[in-house]
Amino acid sequence: MTRKRKIARRLTAPDRTPLQTLRFIGERLNHPLIINDLEPKTYRGQEVSPSPDVKRIMCFAGIPSCVLSSKGTGARENLADESAAHAMLDFFRLAVSPEFVNKLCACKDDDAVLELLPQVTPVFEQFDKAISVDFLSINRCTQLEMSPSSLLRGREIKKRVLVNTKNPSVGYELEASTTPKPNRKKDKLSPNETTQDESNNGTSNELITISSGDSRSSSCSADIIIVSENIKVRKMEPMSPIKSPSPQVESMRKVDDAQKSCMAGEFVRQSRDRREEGIDSSTYFGQINTSNQGPADVFCCLPDPNPVRYNEDPYSDDSEDEGEKAVPSKRARTDVDETDNEVIILNTSSASLNPLGEASTSGESVLSKKNPESRVKDSDEEIGDMVDEWDENDDIEILEQDSGDQEVTTTTSPTTAQNGRLFDGHPNHQSFMKAHGLSVHYQAKTIGVVVNKKLSDSVERFVESVCERSLDSVKKLSSLAWDHYRHNTQSDATYNKKMNARQTLLNEIQQLFPDKFINLQVTGSTINGCGAFNSDVDMCLCYPTSSYRGYVFDDFGNDRSNSTKVLRKLDRAIKRTKYGQPLKNLIYRCEMIPAKVPIIKLKLNGIFKELEVDINVNNIAGIYNSHLTHYYSLVDARFPVLALLVKHWAGANYINNAQAGYLNSYTVILLVVHFLQCGVSPAVLPNLQYVFPDKFDKKLPLDELLLYGDISDKLPVSVPNTWSLGELFIGFFHYYSNFDFEKYAISIRSGQVVPRSLLPRDTANYPMFIEEPFDAINTARSVRTSEHMKQIKREIRKGLSVFNAQKFTMRDLRVAVWGDT
Structure with missing residues (x-):
C-alpha cells in the first residue's frame, strides 16, 4: 500500500501588517510615520565594521526620535521596517495595554483600526502637551536627534507621558525641588564631617535656586534660596583686596575706549552697507527675557527636574577651618503675603519707572512696588525679613564671615553709571556690589551669566599686578x-567677493539637483566677524530631505550617509565637466574629505581666483551658531x-x-x-x-x-x-x-x-x-x-x-x- 505524500502548507502573509497599521494611526493623528536608515555607531570618529543587515529607525513626525522611536534590523529594508514596527508596538503595550495591541494586530482593514483609535489618542495628546510646554527643553531637539543628552531627556519625557496617560492631573510643571541630591559615597555625615568633594575642591554643598514664580506661590520675588541640608560656614583666608584702578590705568582705558568706539562706528557703517532687506531691528530680536530665573539648564547635562537651579560657583574662595561648625539652613522667604506691598522687578520694559520716578529705558533694571507711595526697602531690612522666618526655638550659632564674600539675598539690580561716574561713584565693581547688597550671581538674572568668581578675582589681581609692573x-x-x-580683518571688497562666489556656486549647483530647492548658506568666520581676509569660505549646502522645499531645521536630515551621497554626486559632476563649461571655468580644483562631517574643498578660478571654499551638507547647526556669534561681535x-x-x-x-x-x-x-x-x-x-x-x-x-x-x-x-x-x-x-x-x-x-x-x-x-x-x-x-x-x-x-x-x-x-x- 502506497502512502500519500503530505503536501506542506504554504505560509500566507497576514492581511494587514503592523507597519500598515502604524502608518494609518500616524496619518489620522497628524503624526505621520517616519522611517530612516540607522547610522552605525562610531567611537571618536572611528567607524565599526560594516554589517550585511539593514538597520532602520522609526518615529512619528512632531515627536523627536529621542523621545519615541524604535529600531529594526533585517536582511532587507522591508524586513527591517517590520521589525521596527513590532518594536514600536511594545511601547503601546506599556502605554495602553497588551490587549489593545493584540486587537490592533488582528485588525484587517482601516475601519477596524479606526474603532480602536480613541484608545491610543490620549497618548499622542500627552506627547503634544509635553512638547508644547517645552518640558525639559525638548523643543531644542530636532526630529532625528539621538545625542546622549537628548536621549536622557527623552527618556524622562516618556516616563512623564506614561504617568500622565494614567493620571492627567500630574501635568508637566517643573516642581522646584528643595531636597539636595544624596551623596553617592556617604549617606550620613556627622555635623563636623566634610564630604570628599568639599575637601578636594574647596567648595560647599550649597545649591542656589532662583524663584521661578510658580503659580502656586504669590511671590513675584527672585530671592536666592539656599537649599542644602548643612551649610559649612568657614573662616575665610585673608586675601588682598582688589584695588581701584590707578589714574594711569584709567587713562589707558580711556584711550582704549576711544579705539573701541572707532571700531564700533566702523561696524555700524558695515552693518548699514551689508544689512539685508526686510530686517526691522525694533522687532527682529523679540522681547527681552524678564523672567529673572537665571540661565537655562545645561542641555548637555543630565535632565534636572528644576531647570532654574544652578550650582554655586564651583571655584569657591572658601577654605577649611578646624573649628568649623555645621549650621542647618532654613529657606529664605519665597512667598509674599497679600498685604506685602513690595514687588521686586528686574529687566522691566520701557514703560516702567526707576526708583527716582523717571522713565527707564528699554530693559533697564529697576525696583518698583505695588504701592507707589512707599519707598524701597534697603538690603538690611530685606535680610531682617529673612531672619524673621527662623524659628526662635532653633539652637543655632551664627558664625562671622568676611563681609566681602557674604551671600546677600537681595535682588537689587544696578543701573548704568550716573553722572558719568563708573560704578555709580564706587571705585570698583566689588565695592559697587557690596554697597548695593548684590549677590555674586546677580548677573545671572539680568544678563544670564554666572561669574566664575574665584578665577575672575584671580584674573583681576593678576592683571592688576601686570599693569603695576609693566603698564x-x-x-x-x-x-x-x-x-x-x-x-587682518576682511575688507568690504573681500566680503562682497565671497558673497558673490556663494551666489555663483548656488546657481551652478542648483542645476545638478533640479528636483530639489536647495540653498547655500555662508557660515563661519566670513560672517561672524572673527575672520581674516585670507580665511576660507565655509558654506552649508541645505539639501531638503523631509519635504520638497526646506524651511525649518527638521527639513534637513543630517545623517552622514546622505551627506556623503550628495557630496559624491557633486564631486563627480565637477570632475566630469568638460573644459569650457561654466562649472569647470569656475572651479579649478576639488577634493572630497570623508571626515565625521564630510566636506568638499573647492579652489575657485576666474574672478574668484585663489578663493578656497569648504562645503558641507545639512550641518544646519553651523548656520544658527554663525548667526549667534555674528551678533556677539556686534555687542562689543x-x-x-x-x-x-x-x-x-x-x-x-x-x-x-x-x-x-x-x-x-x-x-x-x-x-x-x-x-x-x-x-x-x-x-x-x-x-x-x-x-x-x-x-x-x-x-x-x-x-x-x-x-x-x-x-x-x-x-x-x-x-x-x-x-x-x-x-x-x-x-x-x-x-x-x-x-x-x-x-x-x-x-x-x-x-x-x-x-x-x-x-x-x-x-x-x-x-x-x-x-x-x-x-x-x-x-x-x-x-x-x-x-x-x-x-x-x-x-x-x-x-x-x-x-x-x-x-x-x-x-x-x-x-x-x-x-x-
Whole structure:
C-alpha cells in the first residue's frame, strides 16, 4: 500500500501588517510615520565594521526620535521596517495595554483600526502637551536627534507621558525641588564631617535656586534660596583686596575706549552697507527675557527636574577651618503675603519707572512696588525679613564671615553709571556690589551669566599686578591688538567677493539637483566677524530631505550617509565637466574629505581666483551658531578683535589644527566668548540666548535668520566692563592656565561652568568639553588624547609666562603685527 505524500502548507502573509497599521494611526493623528536608515555607531570618529543587515529607525513626525522611536534590523529594508514596527508596538503595550495591541494586530482593514483609535489618542495628546510646554527643553531637539543628552531627556519625557496617560492631573510643571541630591559615597555625615568633594575642591554643598514664580506661590520675588541640608560656614583666608584702578590705568582705558568706539562706528557703517532687506531691528530680536530665573539648564547635562537651579560657583574662595561648625539652613522667604506691598522687578520694559520716578529705558533694571507711595526697602531690612522666618526655638550659632564674600539675598539690580561716574561713584565693581547688597550671581538674572568668581578675582589681581609692573607694555599690547585686527580683518571688497562666489556656486549647483530647492548658506568666520581676509569660505549646502522645499531645521536630515551621497554626486559632476563649461571655468580644483562631517574643498578660478571654499551638507547647526556669534561681535567690538588675535596666536603655536588633534577655530571662538562672559567681572558679553530666547534659542526657519541688525540698543542695561583690550588678552591666558578641564565643562548657552560629573558617561573620554550652543554636542571633540590636551595647556602657560617679564610684546607670543618693533 502506497502512502500519500503530505503536501506542506504554504505560509500566507497576514492581511494587514503592523507597519500598515502604524502608518494609518500616524496619518489620522497628524503624526505621520517616519522611517530612516540607522547610522552605525562610531567611537571618536572611528567607524565599526560594516554589517550585511539593514538597520532602520522609526518615529512619528512632531515627536523627536529621542523621545519615541524604535529600531529594526533585517536582511532587507522591508524586513527591517517590520521589525521596527513590532518594536514600536511594545511601547503601546506599556502605554495602553497588551490587549489593545493584540486587537490592533488582528485588525484587517482601516475601519477596524479606526474603532480602536480613541484608545491610543490620549497618548499622542500627552506627547503634544509635553512638547508644547517645552518640558525639559525638548523643543531644542530636532526630529532625528539621538545625542546622549537628548536621549536622557527623552527618556524622562516618556516616563512623564506614561504617568500622565494614567493620571492627567500630574501635568508637566517643573516642581522646584528643595531636597539636595544624596551623596553617592556617604549617606550620613556627622555635623563636623566634610564630604570628599568639599575637601578636594574647596567648595560647599550649597545649591542656589532662583524663584521661578510658580503659580502656586504669590511671590513675584527672585530671592536666592539656599537649599542644602548643612551649610559649612568657614573662616575665610585673608586675601588682598582688589584695588581701584590707578589714574594711569584709567587713562589707558580711556584711550582704549576711544579705539573701541572707532571700531564700533566702523561696524555700524558695515552693518548699514551689508544689512539685508526686510530686517526691522525694533522687532527682529523679540522681547527681552524678564523672567529673572537665571540661565537655562545645561542641555548637555543630565535632565534636572528644576531647570532654574544652578550650582554655586564651583571655584569657591572658601577654605577649611578646624573649628568649623555645621549650621542647618532654613529657606529664605519665597512667598509674599497679600498685604506685602513690595514687588521686586528686574529687566522691566520701557514703560516702567526707576526708583527716582523717571522713565527707564528699554530693559533697564529697576525696583518698583505695588504701592507707589512707599519707598524701597534697603538690603538690611530685606535680610531682617529673612531672619524673621527662623524659628526662635532653633539652637543655632551664627558664625562671622568676611563681609566681602557674604551671600546677600537681595535682588537689587544696578543701573548704568550716573553722572558719568563708573560704578555709580564706587571705585570698583566689588565695592559697587557690596554697597548695593548684590549677590555674586546677580548677573545671572539680568544678563544670564554666572561669574566664575574665584578665577575672575584671580584674573583681576593678576592683571592688576601686570599693569603695576609693566603698564607701558600693556598699553603697547592694546594698541597692537587693535592694529592687528585692522590689518587682518576682511575688507568690504573681500566680503562682497565671497558673497558673490556663494551666489555663483548656488546657481551652478542648483542645476545638478533640479528636483530639489536647495540653498547655500555662508557660515563661519566670513560672517561672524572673527575672520581674516585670507580665511576660507565655509558654506552649508541645505539639501531638503523631509519635504520638497526646506524651511525649518527638521527639513534637513543630517545623517552622514546622505551627506556623503550628495557630496559624491557633486564631486563627480565637477570632475566630469568638460573644459569650457561654466562649472569647470569656475572651479579649478576639488577634493572630497570623508571626515565625521564630510566636506568638499573647492579652489575657485576666474574672478574668484585663489578663493578656497569648504562645503558641507545639512550641518544646519553651523548656520544658527554663525548667526549667534555674528551678533556677539556686534555687542562689543572687543570680542571679534580678541577672538581673531587668539586664533592667530593658537595657529602660530600649532594648537589651532583640528586634523592634528588640537582645537578648531570655532572652539577657540567659544573659549573667548566664555571668558568674556564668566571670566571677568562685570561681564563683557551678555548671554544672548537668555536675553533674546525667541531669536537665539529657537529652531527658527532659515529665512528668518538675518544679519547686521542693530542689537546694541536692544540689550538690557548693565554695569559696563571698561578693561582695555590688552588687559583682556592677558586675563584670557591667566583664566585658562588655571581652568581645570578635567573636572569642569563650559556651557555657552547657560553662561556658566558645569561639573563634568553631571554630563553623560560617554563624554568622560574627551579631554575637554565645550557645549555647542545649539545642538549641545562637544565642539572640542577634535582634541583626541590627553597628550594633545597637555600640549594645549603647555602653550597657554607658556604664553602666560611672557607677561611675567618687565617688558613684553606680541613678538614674544609669536604673533606678527605690523609696527611691532
